[in-house]
Amino acid sequence: MDREINNKALLTDLYELTMATCYYKYQMFAPATFSLFIREYPPHRGYFVSAGLEDVLCFLESFHFNQKDLDYLDNLGIFPKDFLHYLSTLRFTGDVFAIPEGRIFFKDEPILEITAPIIEAQLVEPFVINVINFQTTIATKASRCVYAARGRKLVDFSLRRTQGVDAGLKVARASYIVGFGGTSNVLAGKLYNIPVFGTMAHSFITSFKKEIDAFRAFSKIFPQNTVLLIDTYDTIIGAHKAAIIGKELLYQGKKLKGVRLDSGDMAPLSKEVRQVFKEAGLNNVMIFASGGFDEYKIAKVLEQGAEIDAFGVGTKMGVSADAPYTDIAYKLVEYDGRPVLKLSMGKKTLVGQKQVFRLKEKNNLQKDIIALRTEKLDGEPLLTPVMKEGKRLFHSEPLTKIRDRFQTEFAALDESYKRLENPAIYLVELGPALQKLQKQVVFKVREKELGES
Amino acid sequence: MDREINNKALLTDLYELTMATCYYKYQMFAPATFSLFIREYPPHRGYFVSAGLEDVLCFLESFHFNQKDLDYLDNLGIFPKDFLHYLSTLRFTGDVFAIPEGRIFFKDEPILEITAPIIEAQLVEPFVINVINFQTTIATKASRCVYAARGRKLVDFSLRRTQGVDAGLKVARASYIVGFGGTSNVLAGKLYNIPVFGTMAHSFITSFKKEIDAFRAFSKIFPQNTVLLIDTYDTIIGAHKAAIIGKELLYQGKKLKGVRLDSGDMAPLSKEVRQVFKEAGLNNVMIFASGGFDEYKIAKVLEQGAEIDAFGVGTKMGVSADAPYTDIAYKLVEYDGRPVLKLSMGKKTLVGQKQVFRLKEKNNLQKDIIALRTEKLDGEPLLTPVMKEGKRLFHSEPLTKIRDRFQTEFAALDESYKRLENPAIYLVELGPALQKLQKQVVFKVREKELGES
Structure with a gap:
């Protein structure tokens, strides 16, 4: 049984595979960008610490279905044979931008963005969320x-x-x-x-x-x-x-x-x-x-x-007993060059491929700006390219390096955000181009789907 | 990395290995009985459902240290060579009594008791607690x-x-x-x-x-x-x-x-x-x-x-968000035929090898009695022998069988114990021989360790 767990491609939800079947049947192989972010602070939290990226990269690089996986899926009797054959050679070929482990980040900020043919980006969703959510929580x-x-x-x-x-x-x-x-x-x-x-x-x-x-x-x-x-x-x-x-x-x-x-x-x-x-x-x-x-x-x-x-x-x-999970989400923000979003109540997403710019005053964290990746703004960009066409761009980092990175950034975070109860809320703004695009897309979607004009 | 996780002997706490070193050096190979139980109900819980036994039995049956484990321990520089050599051939040879998966149980009741040479029973502690705690919680x-x-x-x-x-x-x-x-x-x-x-x-x-x-x-x-x-x-x-x-x-x-x-x-x-x-x-x-x-x-x-x-x-x-863990403990209750306990504030244990007897009225659960395993009382004994000299006594149970067992017993549990908030507290008594032995041992320990008389 344990040997099976090592191959993690099946550590996914059934709907990822049925949706993938549709994408395959309709020849939807265009690139999709999914953005991973946390919607709200759990009780008494005023920041998050990025963790889990190493496991995500290992997973993506070794992603594949083996014959036993495919046999199991075949036995379920719901998947067409040509799709299962397609899965047999599927590998992850996408690009990943991410905030390095050990860095501080805040709510709404993309921790990681995957751009890949939609089937690939979709199938890896549960594993990617699971790993980043848990390790960041802890x-x-x-x-x-x-x-x-x-x-x-x-x-x-x-x-x-x-x-x-x-x-x-x-x-x-x-x-x-x-x-x-x-x-x-x-x-x-x-x-x-x-x-x-x-x-x-x-x-x-x-x-x-x-x-x-x-x-x-x-x-x-x-x-x-x-x-x-x-x-x-x-x-x-x-x-x-x-x-x-x-x-x-x-x-x-x-x-x-x-x-x-x-x-x-x-x-x-x-x-x-x-x-x-x-x-x-x-x-x-x-x-x-x-x-x-x-x-x-x-x-x-x-x-x-x-x-x-x-x-x-x-x-x-x-178990992070007072806050054992985060309200983390992995949302499609762009498909085939078209920025997309959902409007579900209380669950809005920010469209497009993004970057987070961090501004400091003296050596202290001052505010962050979530922007389109194409925007040129002041401040240090937090998301860095970590995988290109399915290959990681750097080796595993020694934990001592991640530890040092955390220590340095944590020291630059004002005490008010670290208070154990009722911490201050760190200022996170939206870049001008992102704001504009967001408004346009919301308007267009409302018009198209809700019949508004 | 994943392959390493399959060998779980090192999934233990360092102190288990240093204590084992002492037991080895002092030739303490006598049988010990450890009892696993939950001290308190988490908020709003009035019963527990037994789960995890299957994984515990698989773990115990395959327990061993491989050469890489031993090399790692050797490199720590704290363990004597003769002890590491001893570990190289160590297997789990003990007996296990347990409440089958899917049954209902209550606080203080032993879920599982392991009797084995103390080194074996000690080394497996973290894994056994982890598995039963989590799966029972969920x-x-x-x-x-x-x-x-x-x-x-x-x-x-x-x-x-x-x-x-x-x-x-x-x-x-x-x-x-x-x-x-x-x-x-x-x-x-x-x-x-x-x-x-x-x-x-x-x-x-x-x-x-x-x-x-x-x-x-x-x-x-x-x-x-x-x-x-x-x-x-x-x-x-x-x-x-x-x-x-x-x-x-x-x-x-x-x-x-x-x-x-x-x-x-x-x-x-x-x-x-x-x-x-x-x-x-x-x-x-x-x-x-x-x-x-x-x-x-x-x-x-x-x-x-x-x-x-x-x-x-x-x-x-x-994640069992409102109660993500239980106050579970795995305590030595007998060593070399001598019943033992600790007195730590708010953390008392019941001495000796035990059994739980379940009494019903018509078809409904009425009360349980925690007793010494040697006591002959009315009611159905909940703990059954599941492993003898390191070999399991039954094959993996089909989940449908465990499911049926749960359904039958849950139906026999009064609604008052199932209330989502403030459930009634199920009656659990101590058998007469256990009560007597417990008093004797507490008296003796207080006399010996606290200088009371």
Whole structure:
């Protein structure tokens, strides 16, 4: 079963294939441009972080149907044989413009635009949306955690509660590109070359007859790398036992790296634990906290003066619990040179091939302008060509490069847009030529389809 | 990269491997029992639907580290060579008891218990939790949509917004086992033998010069299977155009299958659309609705008298938007014959190997009793042996069988537990022997670890 998943061409919706059948039958092979954008900010979001492009490019470059896919489609009994034969040699031959991973973008801005024969651009829709939506959702959520932690180290602990194992890997990657220090997820560490971290579980403690036996056993095997979990029975009593281990290690010329708190009221507990170590003369024991953390809980405990040096951030970041999806759309904006749009209530699209220009004041982000790709405006263009005639134009980027790109741009974004609740709304305008074309097309469509004049 | 994901042994947290190193070094190979359960109901949930067991059994049966995994671990520089050598031949040799897929269960009840040498039971933790948590979350959410739809057909439309592509497949499967009619996800259709459905997209409409041209073109290619999307420009004007197509088809001895509404105020719009078709003498055109549906919106529009025959249910079901995770835990409850637990605040566990007994009154679920596996109580035991010494005890179940199991049990669950908001809390008691053992172990642990007496 897993082997099947590697060929992703069938990871599409049935209607893409029935529509493709029509395009094929009516010889509609003209180029179409689809634009991917997010219509609204989820609650408390004032920006997005671009993520997922790497997977999209891999997918497009290897796109094909194999014989088993075609056999399955044939068995459905709805597709003509000549269309299935056409699919057997179909590859993605289009051009892609996109905002690089790690950059900040805002609502309505095209994240990615695909121009390709309409069948190709249509069939890849669900996969492209899925990947960009999820990874952008998580990168954005994780960046809020990084912001809330104000320099403290964060580690991704989400694997066990992400929505599937693919999600577990992508969360490790997306959180790393926005500044997490690493992940507990070993496979993600291997696949993406991300630092891996870990402490110990309650099961380890309870498998020993006494808590302190478990502490001592672990520290003996990993003397350089022991973070003791101290809340299995009672956090403060656990801290005292950890202090005993810390002193034993010190006596051996070694050092207890840290302790982990995983339950209870973190601010007072962490302060009390710090005091226990101070009194024991152990001043460099790191206090690591986990258990239900997200940007809100991190900000809250730090406000309360929690003595926490690092956070394990799991479930709520890994599923972006307060905003588990975005209102993302992939819309046809041009077909055969003709700008198009739909008028559906509350779901308007911007016509034509577009570009986003970013204006700065001193070094700070000032405003963006969404324009036609042909418009020449001031500012830095955000969408760059990433694929030409089905071939990617650059190799996979090292995550450290994406990480640096994020860090630089995030630093240039005013604090008001990063507020955890009710962030300011960043100014995004439309370029003059886009405004004009949009008006013309809306007028024409209303006239033609609604009988208005 | 994808090929690597097929070997899932590294889909674990680093601490599982460091703890395993300690168990290995201290020759702790005794059997351990871990129990998987959900601590609390997410908002508005009063029951859970078991899902994911099939994937867990496949994973456990094929569990192994390959040479590349071991090379990666070796390169981390923290694991002793003899331990890595030990891992190279490690397989899962344990026993598993579990609640079959499609059954209803409640909070605190063990969904699955693994008894195996502690290293094996420990290493598989993140994968086992991940799979059961996600699929149970979705099956539960989807069952609420089925309940709200009161007999109307539902189709999974979530692929483009699920949290990753693995999630897209699992959502199609989980929603199907609780009664969805099928999915738009073609690969899920192929892998799980689930019926696939589709209509058409706005891009199809806008790629044609006129809406009615698009309608006519599609119905010509798929005369048996045309569901026209009518909201691209204006839903009611679209319905009139669809009625023209419907009459054309009728004239040819064919039949318009349906129309889809994807935006706007669904109750009044659907009634108006029904009227348009009635007036055109087209009485069997199905009205299909999509766009932001979940159990709450389905219930609301049906209360408002919406004339909707079927729903496409996407994002909010596919990510379980109002409850995207559960408070699930996998806890050591027995090691080397000794019952164990942790006392962490608000996170207590029930000791020992357990069973759940279900009592019925007439044919209705009355209450459950969580007991020690050795207790002999009235009622039907929910946990059944599914794996013995690493070998599964039954083949993959056909989804239709799981679907029937769900349907039968869901019918036996009182309406009060299914309410979409503030459901009643189902009665779950503890068996006498479990109560007694739990008290004894808590007393002993407090005495030993907290110095109480």
